[in-house]
Amino acid sequence: MEININHISFQYPNGYPALRDVHLNIPSEQHIALIGHNGCGKTTLARCIKGLLHPTNGEILLDGKSIRNEKISSLAHKVGFVFQHPDDQIFHQTVYQEVAFGPKNLGMSGEVQVEKIKEALALTGLENEKTTHPYDLSLSARKRIAIASTLAMDTDIIIFDEPTAGMDHKELTLMKVIFQELRNKKKTIITISHDMDLVLEQSDQLAIMAAGQIVKVGDPVILFRDMEENFSEMVAPQMVRLSQRVLKNNKTAKTVDQFVDFLIQ
Amino acid sequence: MSTPPIIQLDEVHFTYSGGSHSALSAITLSIQPGEIIGIIGANGAGKSTLCYLLAGLIPSFFNGNFSGTATINDKEIANIDANKLPYLVGLVLQNSRLQLSHMCNTVYEEVAFGLENLGVPREIMLKKIDQALKMTGISHMAERSPYTLSGGEQQRLAIASILAMDSPVLIFDEPTSLLDPVGRREVLSVIMNLSKSGHTIIIAENHLEWIAEYTDRVVALEAGKILVQGDPKEIMSLPEIQSSGIGWTRFTQASALYLEKTKSGSPNRLPITLEQAIHFFQTEQGNHGN
Amino acid sequence: MFEPHSLYITGKGTFYSLHPLTKLSGVLAVALLVFLGPGETEKIILIGLLIFLTAVWAGLLLPSIKTTIKLLLPLLIVLVVVQGFFYPQNTTILFSLGKYEYAWEGFLYALFVTARIGVILLASLLFLFSTKLSDFSRALTISGLSSGLVYLIVSPIYMLPDFADRIHRIRESQQSRGLDIEGNFLVRIKALFPLVAPLILGALVETESRALILETRAFNAIGKRSSLVEIYLSRRERVLQILLLTVALILSVIGIIERALFL
Known part of the structure; x- marks a missing residue:
């Protein structure tokens, strides 16, 4: 599903301008990453796309249709949002019920529901925890429950807010598999993250935000390659720094595999 | 190693009450004054529990089955009373907001909170607070409400609050995992400064590159046991680090993949840090050229 | 965002330096008198005047009046409308809307009810504006x-x-x-x-x-605590606290008896 963000601004009731004339095109099936310091407007933008906030000016179109007058509950059929804190949503007795909450609200038919939930649980490595109480699991496992509960809704657009915060290596690997699977399913993905290594590896497009504006949009490899001069406050991803020192002709690798391929060539 | 260790753990086992398996088992570890020690491990491997143990919260705060010996400054941790413990060891946790006492209006008062509880006389208190604020770089925020600070600032406030109580040993349980890059950098640089000023630092972190670059020694945990410990720049590329779910830095991953694809003989050690990796690839390419 | 602990307004003076529990005693005394003390309208006017003067003395007149109005205006409007039309003792009709009649008694009653709440609110605001919540908690700790x-x-x-x-x-x-x-x-x-x-x-x-x-943070440490801010309770203030509460209690008892006898 294509997302057009058409010159939107957003002002909080206290007058704070969280977004200032943001214009961005997210083509269907693309994975875009939003980066920037806390308070730069990333999550406000994501909340506008999800319909939780209404832009003060401008509008957002999904596949050409404005979402201005759409109810949040009906927008939930199109846009999923994985929030940062899983404990803000978990309340069921079992993992399975928790993951079923979204699909049920969307009115999915029984069979489809069962299938989607099964799939989501498998992807998040929770298939053996169906009957476990969510609070008997660790925080990072609860985070996976939150991810599963959004995946099971099978929306065309999925927004992730800091999906990997607090995850260990195993869970990071799992997250990569999830992103790949969503790609196969032709989903449009928006990821907000401080994890530059993840962003470089996973995103097709990178938008850098500061003070409520998008200051740069483009190919993550190119943006990160020039990172030192543009955004001295962030540390470039490991593969970018290694590429710059080892690879010739200003080549920059996105992933470990690509780096090795470049090197052997 | 002539100086006596500041912390000594011998054959420590611990199971939380109600827990089905031991959270820590056969932990033997000795920490020298002034060392900076990294603790790594997959989620659930026991990093937090080890932090709680070192902070003197086991078995007093967390009930359970404890055996073995754990000492700070030669004193059995379990026997140190609540009034003395803060003078020996301080603990900083992950969630900066939750770490506020919720009893204070200003940053200054927040730092005073622990000292007031300990009954420290007012004149001494004022000195300690100023010093702690200075060391964490938040003196200029002294009169602000703690609730208006950014995550990184709140985390530095948490450090100041512990620091004011003068503990020579500081324990950090994933202090930066919820912060943005700026907050992360601020907090980590405060921690490095504290290390330089002589504090003993123990830090659990998921950020492997930072651990490799900045700690003197790393302790890798797997399922409550010490998997391996030693110089991070040497041990963090061991195969068991990868297989235990801790993972390798991308520098290690890249070199391992390179060796696999070029079928070159494996070197003694895979690189871990950026500089090591550059050296590794330059040498490899040099050999290739010959 | 609204942060209740940050209601404190920086200031100086004798009122500010009163012990938090003295100010709290004052608020309690006002509440007791307003609801139970003898007298009706004249009592509210008298207490209102006293609090007004206190507000001037504390240098908090403007903010406390402003906040009181902001909080009470909606209530006042609702009461003025509802009581004006439906107060049971309505007799002096001022105007009518269709079959509904608006009366003077109801209007006065609405003012009276709002004033009662307003007086207590004003007193509470003076306490909240002039006392840091953290000092209040210290005062409670020190008082045992x-x-x-x-x-x-x-x-x-x-x-x-x-x-x-x-x-x-x-x-x-x-x-x-x-x-x-x-x-x-x-x-x-x-x-x-x-x-x-x-x-x-x-x-x-x-x-x-x-x-x-x-x-x-050594919260469970045993033994005497110290205090960042010296919160000193003078003998004079101790007496003042007891006096405030005793007088309020005695007057309340008188008020209760009075009502029991005359109603």
Whole structure:
């Protein structure tokens, strides 16, 4: 599903301008990453796309249709949002019920529901925890429950807010598999993250935000390659720094595999 | 190693009450004054529990089955009373907001909170607070409400609050995992400064590159046991680090993949840090050229 | 965002330097007198005048009046309309709208009820504006209340903004998963559980962390505590506190008896 963000601004009731004339095109099936310091407007933008906030000016179109007058509950059929804190949503007795909450609200038919939930649980490595109480699991496992509960809704657009915060290596690997699977399913993905290594590896497009504006949009490899001069406050991803020192002709690798391929060539 | 260790753990086992398996088992570890020690491990491997143990919260705060010996400054941790413990060891946790006492209006008062509880006389208190604020770089925020600070600032406030109580040993349980890059950098640089000023630092972190670059020694945990410990720049590329779910830095991953694809003989050690990796690839390419 | 602990307005003077418990005694005395003390309108005017003068003395007249009006205006409007039309003792008709008649007695009664609440509110605001919540908690500790009890009283006030934040985040999370909370009454009732349950579960999970934090900050240390701010209770103020409360109590008893006899 294509997302057009058409010159939107957003002002909080206290007058704070969280977004200032943001214009961005997210083509269907693309994975875009939003980066920037806390308070730069990333999550406000994501909340506008999800319909939780209404832009003060401008509008957002999904596949050409404005979402201005759409109810949040009906927008939930199109846009999923994985929030940062899983404990803000978990309340069921079992993992399975928790993951079923979204699909049920969307009115999915029984069979489809069962299938989607099964799939989501498998992807998040929770298939053996169906009957476990969510609070008997660790925080990072609860985070996976939150991810599963959004995946099971099978929306065309999925927004992730800091999906990997607090995850260990195993869970990071799992997250990569999830992103790949969503790609196969032709989903449009928006990821907000401080994890530059993840962003470089996973995103097709990178938008850098500061003070409520998008200051740069483009190919993550190119943006990160020039990172030192543009955004001295962030540390470039490991593969970018290694590429710059080892690879010739200003080549920059996105992933470990690509780096090795470049090197052997 | 002539100086006596500041912390000594011998054959420590611990199971939380109600827990089905031991959270820590056969932990033997000795920490020298002034060392900076990294603790790594997959989620659930026991990093937090080890932090709680070192902070003197086991078995007093967390009930359970404890055996073995754990000492700070030669004193059995379990026997140190609540009034003395803060003078020996301080603990900083992950969630900066939750770490506020919720009893204070200003940053200054927040730092005073622990000292007031300990009954420290007012004149001494004022000195300690100023010093702690200075060391964490938040003196200029002294009169602000703690609730208006950014995550990184709140985390530095948490450090100041512990620091004011003068503990020579500081324990950090994933202090930066919820912060943005700026907050992360601020907090980590405060921690490095504290290390330089002589504090003993123990830090659990998921950020492997930072651990490799900045700690003197790393302790890798797997399922409550010490998997391996030693110089991070040497041990963090061991195969068991990868297989235990801790993972390798991308520098290690890249070199391992390179060796696999070029079928070159494996070197003694895979690189871990950026500089090591550059050296590794330059040498490899040099050999290739010959 | 509204932060209840930050109601404090920086200031100086004798009123500010009164012991927090003296000011609290004053608020309690006012509340007692307003509801139970003898007399009706004249009593409210007299107490109102006293508080007004106190506000001037404290240098807090403007903010306290402003806040009182802001909080009470909606109530006043509702009461003036409702009581004007429906107060049972209405006789002096001022005007009529269709078959409804608006009366002077109802109007006066509305003013009286609002003034009663307004006087207490004004007194409370003077206390809140001139006392740091943290100093109040210190005063409670010094006066001999156990630190645990003080924590139970004071910390929830500091936690309110966090709580409000969480409620907001929970609503967004559940709405994002398709929960409809914008519909009719029945829809809203059904939506209540998914909104309240995570709040309670989350608070329970946080309790352990909070206890842990207090432990690391020597909250459970035994022995005498010290205080960053010297909160000194003079003998004169001690007497003043007792006097305020005793006089209020005696007058309340008189007021109760008076009403019992004449009604």
